[in-house]
Amino acid sequence: MLKIFMTAVFLIAALPLSVLAEPIELSLRSQQETKAGSGRYHQTVHAETWQPEQTALILCDVWDSHTCQNAVLRLEQIVPRLNEVVQQARANGVTIIHAPSGCMDNYADHKARQRAATLAKVEQIPEEINKWCYQIPAEEAGVYPIDQTDGGNDDTPEQKSKWIKQLNAEGRNPKRPWKKEHPGIEIDAEQDFISDRGDEVWSILESRGIKNVMIAGVHTNMCVLGRPFGLRQMARNGKNAVLIRDLTDTMYNPASAPYVSHFTGTDLIISHIERFVCPTISSDQLIGGVPVRFENDKRPxxxxxxxxxxxxxxxxxxxxxxxxxxxxxxxxxxxxxxxxxxxxxxxxxxxxxxxxxxxxxxxxxxxxxxxxxxxxxxxxxxxxxxxxxxxxxxxxxxxxxxxxxxxxxxxxxxxxxxxxxxxxxxxxxxxxxxxxxxxxxxxxxxxxxxxxxxxxxxxxxxxxxxxxxxxxxxxxxxxxxxxxxxxxxxxxxxxxxxxxxxxxxxxxxxxxxxxxxxxxxxxxxxxxxxxx
The missing domain is CATH 3.40.50.880 (Class I glutamine amidotransferase (GATase) domain)
Known part of the structure; x- marks a missing residue:
């Protein structure tokens, strides 16, 4: 009897995580126009079940520093919960892709980087997958909700000056201070991937039969939407993409139109995404608890x-x-x-x-x-x-x-x-x-x-x-x-x-x-x- 039990334990232990893992139950939030041309939208939620082995989590530009100090301070509030999501997703059999753009040289010897770089490219690579995507056809039906032409830096002039001095003192280029992914995010060298190339990320997804993509990181209105591995490219090329809406932030300066708070600017971008790009989810659907709310967001x-x-x-x-x-x-x-x-x-x-x-x-x-x-x-x-x-x-x-x-x-x-x-x-x-x-x-x-x-x-x-x-x-x-x-x-x-x-x-x-x-x-x- 003991022998049969031990054999069963061995067989279960030998099974891949993807077989053992529970399906991921999600509530996808999107927006539908009340009627064509009304410009008014109902927020709708529908349930979906995703299989972990068919799902990836991409961390977009969760850098260790930034040109904007306020952006860094907000990211610090996201990182601990984002790392919890990464750990839970990985344990459940979800593929984790770390994508700190412009930092690949610093990961040249990392196993997770080598795993991505040496993976054979799949035959069917979407056209322009290595390019920034500024808009998909669905977005033509809407009006982009914020003015980000000033770069979105919301530091005060005094704060900006002090921040530049601090970056210089740290040996960082104030115009591109990021060097790696934020150290608060755990990278598993034996399982994860590191890449900022569209064709590499696409090949990872296709070679693993991944249909579903969750994206978190910064910044929603720029990198998360536009990168070669971002929401627009995923959505227009047929992946079931979702944004984790409480694990992201925008580069938006309230001194620019529509002259709303920084956090309202983020809400407007998330609303734009739900209408024209893809649905969103929140982190509590993955690890329980409550979604992240920024400390300075006091809006009722x-x-x-x-x-x-x-x-x-x-x-x-x-x-x-x-x-x-x-x-x-x-x-x-x-x-x-x-x-x-x-x-x-x-x-x-x-x-x-x-x-x-x-x-x-x-x-x-x-x-x-x-x-x-x-x-x-x-x-x-x-x-x-x-x-x-x-x-x-x-x-x-x-x-x-x-x-x-x-x-x-x-x-x-x-x-x-x-x-x-x-x-x-x-x-x-x-x-x-x-x-x-x-x-x-x-x-x-x-x-x-x-x-x-x-x-x-x-x-x-x-x-x-x-x-x-x-x-x-x-x-x-x-x-x-x-x-x-x-x-x-x-x-x-x-x-x-x-x-x-x-x-x-x-x-x-x-x-x-x-x-x-x-x-x-x-x-x-x-x-x-x-x-x-």
Whole structure:
């Protein structure tokens, strides 16, 4: 009996890792246009199972130094978790390819480099596989989201000067200071490969029957996308490529368009990749735990839920967010489905949101989705509503089977009392409250009066606990509040405005008020702005 057992143990031990390894279960995130030409995208997730022996992990330019000190500091935060991913992937039978571009001479005697350099080239080598790839055809449908023409270095001038001196003192060329891969990444001389050549990397993949490629490293907008072994080349030549989105960084300077935070710049590039190049995954899918978040990334996660057809907020809110909120918030969207008005793909993002903005008109949701909304509100997190959010989840009749509504959403969440609106041809003028000191009114001229973009809502009386901040009046009719705060029973902060027509977004006072309201709701200091 012992002999049979020992024989079984020996046979199992002799099996290659690829036979023993568990399949890799992944959730691939990508983005699909809500309808052709809309410019709006649903974020979608689909499950795939990858076999380890058919999978490679490429580490792109995880250098030991860089021309930009801030880039080095951010990379230091990624490296420990990236090394964990490498170790786990290798143990599971995934092929590891280290690709520190321009450093091959320093690895000439390394077994992992020799293994790559001496491997016979496969017969079918893609055209231009050894060249930088600047764009693939799919990207022609989009607009590249950031300006990186200045090189993306976000060091301050003083910091840059000190960094150059330090690089010189270390005997490094300040223009090309990298010499090897970061020492925090373990290279297994007996199993791994080292290469920065497209034909070598391609031959490694093909000779091993590898169909799936995960790429991590820096920098997403430059090397990770464009190198001969980068995402574009992998995707256009038929590999199942994914970016590990939390183990990467961009070279983006916030002093360049679109003038957002460095981290928002990274988000914009990842979004571009998910739309036009390939899906993304996060490191927790490979080793558990939580994805990496940079220490200096303090942005609250704002989820905009947009599902209304009358006031075009699907057109006005995304550019507004990019122009006004990109420095201070991480913004995600959940848009209504084109084929079913009562579906909002991406509503589950509320589970990870720090703040929600609701722009929805008379929709009911599948019960599980409606519960996501209810759970979010019950958590005490802040809610901001504009225009039709007062009647977001009520359709004046019983919802269809399997769907849920929230008839008292206005009263429960905003302390409101929407019960109709005045005729559209009755024009109203908006004034700012004179006797209220509130951060949401910061930077707004109290004497200002401006026209409301569309019909005036009837909302009086408001609930106890509300603080009106703006009012509007039609000549000959009672004045109505058009913006107020509310402290909910669950303790959460809410801010609501019945403004929000496209013409309102042209009013500087409205734009400032909405930005201030978002900051106030999430308890961030309201930024300074010019008096409007």
């Amino acid at each position: 996660h704002l989820v905009m839920v947009i599902a209304e057809d009358e006031y075009d907020t699907a057109e006005s809110l995304p550019p507004y967010a990019k122009e006004e909120l990109g420095k201070d918030f991480r913004v995600s969207y959940a848009f209504a489905a084109e084929e079913d008005r009562n579906l909002i793909p991406g509503i589950e993002k509320l589970k990870e949101a720090d703040i929600a903005l609701i722009s929805v008109r008379r929709r009911v949701l599948p019960k599980d989705d409606m519960q996501i909304v209810r759970d979010y509100v019950a958590s005490g997190k802040p809610v901001v509503g504009i225009r039709t959010a007062s009647h977001a989840f009520y359709i004046k009749k019983a919802p269809p089977e399997g769907y849920g509504d929230w008839e008292t959403f206005d009263q429960d969440v905003f302390g409101g009392n929407y019960h109709n609106h005045y005729k559209n041809d009755l024009k109203s003028s908006v004034r700012i409250a004179q006797d209220v000191e509130h951060p949401i009114l910061k930077g707004i001229d109290r004497s200002l009066i401006f026209p409301q973009g569309w019909s005036l809502y009837k909302v009086m009386p408001l609930a106890e606990g509300t603080t009106p901040l703006m009012f509007a009046k039609i000549e000959g009719y009672p004045e109505e509040p058009v913006a107020w705060t509310f402290k909910r029973k669950d303790g959460g902060r809410s801010f609501y405005t019945s403004l929000g027509n496209v013409d309102d977004f042209k009013q500087p006072a409205f734009r400032t008020m909405l930005k201030n309201g978002l900051h106030w709701a999430v308890e961030k200091s309201v930024p300074d702005s010019e008096v409007q």
